[in-house]
Every structure is written in C-alpha cells, then in structure tokens.
Amino acid sequence: MDTVARRPKKGEEVEVAVETIDRRGRALGEAEGHPIALTRGIPGDLVRARVTKRRRAELQGVPLEVLEHGPDHVDARCAHAVSCGGCRFQDLAYEAQLELLRGHISQALEGAFVPLSEVDPVIGCPEPWNYRNKMELSFGAIRWVEEDEPEGVDRDFALGFHAPGRFDRVLDVGECHLLFEGGMELVTSARALAKELQLTAWNQHTHEGCLRHLVLRRGVHTDETLAYVVTSRNGEDVEEFLARFSELHPELTTLVHGVNPGVADVATAEERQVIKGPGWITERLLGVEFRISPESFFQTNTLQAERLFEVVLEEAAAEGAGLVHDLYCGAGSISLLLARSVDRVTGFELSREAVADAEANALRNQITNADFVAGDLAETIAGVTECPDVLVCDPPRSGMHEKVVERVIELGPSRIVHVSCNAHTAARDLARLVHHGYDLVRARPVDLFPHTPHVECVFTLERSSL
C-alpha cells in the first residue's frame, strides 16, 4: 500500500530538485514528494532549502545551499545578485532564459484556452547587459546589510534598490550590470558627494531625511544623459550638492531637481527646477525622435524597443490603411511610427502628461496625421464610433478593462495587434476576443528585460467571422 509522504514542517531543512521557474520567478520543485516553491534556483538545481511557509497547495522556502547545479547554470555576474533580486535569472544561461519565457507565454495561452499552434521563439537581446536606459535609485536611511559585508559599514545611508519585500531598507549598490554604461560612475559619485556634504537619506519610518531618489536616463542614439535628483526639501546644502554634482559630470546634458515632501515613496515631485540643460533628453526610435522628461514613460531598453516596434509594424501590416487606433499609447511611440505609412492614427492614453508629450513628439517630427485622446479608455472608448482598419493596443500589466474589450468587439476591426508585457492578463483578454470571432494567428515575443521574468509579446488577431 502506498503511504503518503510526511509533509515537512515550517523551519525544517529539505532537499529540493528544482524543475522549473514560474512566471513570478519562483523555483518550483519537490521536497519529499510535496510541491515546493523557492525564492531562487534554476531548473536542474539540487538545493538544500528551509521551509518558510506551509500553504495548502504548496510549501514555500528559501534556498540555503546549491548542492548540484542544473545544466544551464552560469555564474552570476553581479555581487548583489542574491540580495537584490532585480536580475532573477542572472545565473541561468541566456538561451535557456528565452526558452523559459516562451514556455510561460504558451502556458498562459493554454491556461486561458486560447488556441495557437506555436509561440514564436523569443527575439533575444543581442547585448543582454547594460541595456537599461533608465534607472531609478532610492536613497535610504536604513541600509540592507548583505551577508558577506564587512563589519562597520555605514548603516544609516544607502543609495541603491529596495531589498526584496522591504519597503524601508535599501541595498547600497556598488555595481549594476543592467544600468547603461557610465551610469554607475554617476551613482558612486552622488553617494560620495552626499556623504561629504553630510546630507541625510530619507527614512521610510520617520519620514525625515533629505535625499530621496536619483533617476538616471540615457538617450542611446543621442548620447544625452539626464539626472533627476528628488529631495524632501530645498536648501543651501541641496543647492551645493546639485552644483558640485553638475560640475563633476560634464557628460550630464541635463540635471533636474524635484522636491517631494510627501510620504509616498515615488520619484515624482510637485515642483521641478532645471539646474542644467533643457530639462529633458531626446531619443530616437526607428528614426522618430522623442523627448523624454524626468518623469515621462519611455521603453527602458532602446535597442530592443526598436525590435519590438518593428514586429508591431510588421504585424499591423497597415501600410496604406485609412485609420489606425493605438490604445494605451503612452507618449505616442507606436502611433507616430505607424503615422508614417497610414492616413490617420488616433492614440488613446490616460495620462495627460503623456498625451502632451505625444503631441509635442508629433510636432517635433512634423507628423500631422496623428491625434491623441486623453482620459480613461474605459470611458473614452465609448466615444469611438468609426471602426479602424487596424487596432493596436499596449495595455499596462493589469491588461484591458472589460468595457474596452467589449467596445473593441462591437467595433470589429479586421486586425488587432495586442502588445503585452504580461502574458497572463493578455491571455485573459485574448480569450474574450477569440470567443467573439477572432483568431489568434501569431505570438511573437521580444525580450526587453534580460535576466528578469518579464517579456513583451506581440499577439496578432484576425477577425474570422462577421
């Protein structure tokens, strides 16, 4: 007679054979015959782990030691790989990352009963390091001390990223291999200067401290660099910091200062002052020029965004079309690229600031056949009466609002190109479109975020019945 294996208890140490990684980046395997999810690990790893939670469906745990590496293991490049968690897949060979991501998209479609014979191979990033053109760093008054750090490190000042799951603790980063080349010099020097001038870092508990965020942005095609320093207050010491920082870094084409006295931990400011340069940088995507302000949305991987938009343009196959709608258009990147080959494009976007950027970007590129509608699409879509020849949508991670999907079905464009960075919510939205007469004909993923569980995918739908 089979006996059911005893379920390990919380705190117990177990051996785990990791089988796969789920879409949230958790390593899934078995411990003594019971499913377990670990915070780290790659397929094929044999790991000694501690059980931290006993959920009904699975155990949860943290790895303590890798006893045997899986076949696709590579050494992580970054000293902070474990504590930071920003690059969850750093120790997995890049080709294996791409296969894993493709599997996640297939699973999402299968889970939502969306038929498709095959997801295309993921278009990988030719240079999967230093690809981020934007990085938002936090100053923190409570430093997250890493296991192997020497005694006596400064515990009340850090500049880096929040430790996973810790809103109040900041990991002081000395290296980051995702940040654009030259970005780390700016981080190191901002830290040294702040310490020299004895400026304090923001404390998430007491809401005291001066320095809050450092945002860096880079125009890869234009060689322009922006630094945005957010503090909780103004003052002579802050002015000195900004002046010296600007002097030390002639490569900064613009420096902006923002003051955010509020409690919310966001790199935004009520008041912004331009210290140097125009207050924004420019970047080009497939020959169209975009203005990027300190707080505006822009794809974080310029070169791969170009690959993504090439795929969108191919799938839209809109050359010569009359009208195209671009839902969730941000600052208009897809709209403006499409406008070059169709009669008219209308972009829809919630953020008024992004719409203002989109309009400015249209003017900048002498594009006169694109217009933009600001507002929540759940409401603005009701005002759309003309059916577009092609409809493109690129919703946020949460996917499309039900009302938007409903209205798209009523309008009935013959072709829909759905761009998504979350295959799970995309599959939910696609399932409704498929249920109402559309066929999913292709899924073409593009990796914009190497070493992370996120992936963009372009899904193409054609109307199969009228």
Ligand SMILES: C[S@@+](CC[C@H](N)C(=O)[O-])C[C@H]1O[C@@H](n2cnc3c(N)ncnc32)[C@H](O)[C@@H]1O
């Ligand atoms: C993934 S971004 C798309 C950006 C754009 N396609 C690009 O590549 O630059 C999603 C956009 O949807 C917008 N958004 C979020 N919720 C919205 C809503 N309810 N109505 C309209 N736009 C919304 C966000 O402001 C954001 O700009």
